[in-house]
């Protein structure tokens with residue numbers, strides 16, 4: 001799994017465990033945004049873009065997040081404990097679902113390695129005078145620090 005382009009947007013110091021947002025391009029043909037680098041207890045890990053899971057209001061059938069206490073549409077009070085029905089395991093609740101994700105451990109570790117390398121390089125760069133941070137994806141400026149790896 002070759003990442004042909006990686007953009008790293010470092011989070012400012014004091015952002016807690018969230019260290020960076022990344023945009024990755026796979027094989028020069030597919031882009032995934034909002035990949036996060038997070039500091040875990042045992043080192044860095046990546047979190048793929050995800051969405052909050054929803055269910056439907058019993059009265060108007062509008063979609064609401066599983067933790068919503070009132071319906072967005074009709075204001076009906078919702079059962080606050082209904083999210084407990086969505087379990088992955090004894091102690092894990094399923095409140096989010098990945099939008100895009102690796103499907104086996106090898107692909108995950110290949111992506112992680114390339115992202116962590118780019119992250120370390122970005123940190124090094126950020127210590128140089130005149131460093132210009134990679135803009136967030138909402139910022140379409142041309143200032144992005146872009147890594148292009150081994151063009152075929």
Ligand SMILES: [Zn+2]
Pocket residue numbers: 057058059060061062071072073074075076
């Ligand atoms: Zn409703």
